[in-house]
Amino acid sequence: MSSARLEGGDARLPPSTLMPRTNDAQPTIRIGYGWDSHEFQAGIPLKIGGVTLPHGKGLGGHSDGDVLLHAITDALLGAVAAPDIGSLFPPSDSKWKGVNSAVFLEEALKRVRAAGYSIANLDSTLILAAPKIGPHAAAIRSHLSEVLGLAPDRIGLKAKTPEGMGTDNAAIAHVVVLLQERKRQSARKGK
Numbered sequence: 610m611s612s613a614r615l616e617g618g619d620a621r622l623p624p625s626t627l628m629p630r631t632n633d634a635q636p637t638i639r640i641g642y643g644w645d646s647h648e649f650q651a652g653i654p655l656k657i658g659g660v661t662l663p664h665g666k667g668l669g670g671h672s673d674g675d676v677l678l679h680a681i682t683d684a685l686l687g688a689v690a691a692p693d694i695g696s697l698f699p700p701s702d703s704k705w706k707g708v709n710s711a712v713f714l715e716e717a718l719k720r721v722r723a724a725g726y727s728i729a730n731l732d733s734t735l736i737l738a739a740p741k742i743g744p745h746a747a748a749i750r751s752h753l754s755e756v757l758g759l760a761p762d763r764i765g766l767k768a769k770t771p772e773g774m775g776t777d778n779a780a781i782a783h784v785v786v787l788l789q790e791r792k793r794q795s796a797r798k799g800k
């Protein structure tokens with residue numbers, strides 16, 4: 610019997626039995642991350658977070674181009690390991706052209722609920738040269754609060770200008786969400 614064999618485990622066993630097991634239990638929390646970018650185009654309305662902002666240009670591409678709702682949708686889908694927004698709603702399918710991005714968000718929320726989770730909180734960062742988001746931040750957070758069924762104090766919204774990035778004709782959104790298991794919330798409330 611060699612000591613190396615004892616320390617290294619039995620090489621005949623499959624790798625899964627040799628590795629430390631850290632994922633046996635159903636997680637009570639899950640994190641999700643979403644990212645999106647859209648290009649500015651003249652002659653279309655600018656929608657960010659479900660709110661139409663006054664600006665000379667809007668965001669082109671998939672659906673109504675709402676870069677923030679798309680990133681939130683992908684963060685929620687990612688948190689429950691569902692297919693991403695482009696797989697569920699292919700941009701090549703003309704039926705999604707110009708559609709309200711709330712449709713995609715609704716599907717992601719359904720999947721989060723079906724998986725047994727609710728949103729604990731959400732944080733987002735927009736990166737765009739213009740328009741300034743500050744004057745519209747309250748309206749965007751209020752609208753997100755309504756569509757997500759989440760108190761405004763659980764919704765972070767930050768905006769940055771793209772210093773040195775060369776993306777002045779694009780809007781970019783990063784989003785993280787934290788989900789919590791719904792039945793544990795109910796247990797704590799005595800339900």
Ligand code: MG
Nearest residue numbers: 645671676679
């Ligand atoms: Mg998009």
